[in-house]
Amino acid sequence: MQFLRIKLADGNWQGINLTYYGLLTANACVFAAILFFVLLTSAGVLTPIIFLVTAIVFSICVPASRLIARWVEHKTFTISVGGAFFVGLLLIPWLLLLARYIVKPWNEMHLPVMTVLAAIGIAYAFGEGIGWLACISFGCCYGKPVAGLTPFFQKLMKRFCFVYYGATKKISYADGLDGKRIVPVPAFTALICCLTGLVGIALFLNDRQPEAFLLTVLVTQIWRVVSEFLRADYRGSSKITKYQMMAAIGIIYAVGLTFVFEGAVATNCDIIRGLTALWHPAIIIFFQVLWLGIFFHFGKSKVTKAVMSFHVIKEHI
Secondary structure, eight states: EEEEEEEEESSEEEEEEBOOOHHHHHHHHHHHHHHHHHHHHHHTTHHHHHHHHHHHHHHHOOOOOOOOHHHHHOTTOOOHHHHHHHHHHHHHHHHHHHHHTTTTSTOOOHHHHHHHHHHHHHHHHHHHHHHHHHHHHHHHHOOOOGSOHHHHHHHHTTTTTTEEOTTTTTHHHHHHHHHSSOOOOOHHHHHHHHHHHHHHHHHTTTTTTTHHHHHHHHHHHHHHHHHTBBSSSOOOHHHHHHHHHHHHHHHHHHHHHHHHHTTOOOOOOOOHHHHHOOOOOHHHHHHHHHHHHHHHHBBBSSSEEEEEEOOOGGGGG
């Protein structure tokens, strides 16, 4: 989708490209935020506290997604969800403790840290899984060419491979791999993450939040370590990428967090209570505004541009 921006000297217009990448990213982020809200509400956490935690998460992870990618890949206009999750995992538990201290005067507001971490882990799993649809759309985060695999894996991947077309796809202008059979890393990641999120929801609602947190972090981060070996896009100059190191550190760190906050859990979760709380005009408007903000933040293309022209069809005059 293009919007007119500046009229050029030759009479054409320079446009702004609003991408499917941004639309799908906004869908993924807002779905994750809605799921986070429903899970915490079902655990008895009040809406003001959920909004406070949501603001903390987005204020940390959105800037971190660009900063980490710039540090690892040396590219200004790239984002890294894995990097954002790593920074969030490091900082958010301790910011939750600070938030719990701030809201302590209001006795009716409670903030069980492990319950919140479990909800974040589940929301991340779904957000990551759905968000890879944006990668499929843009042709980024792509796998290695099937032709470079061993004969066994070539035969296996021949039925499940991706083939990208289009000069504006990242796989085309970055590596010239459009039209080639590619290992479908985005599809594998979407499937693994969403299935993990489903199991995490079941554990969460059965008052097993530490297990839900560990499961979502371990599976998603172990897969990140493995999937990096299957990818062909630039991930830094090292054989073992910084993203793999961050994922490995995150796994160890998550295990430690489980022991530290093991007792900070909620019980008697009620999913009906969570779904009912969602159906409120203010809540619905909040998520709509959040969607628009994410869409315009990530959806305005910084690596492509459009030039549009208008002319009269004389035969129709």
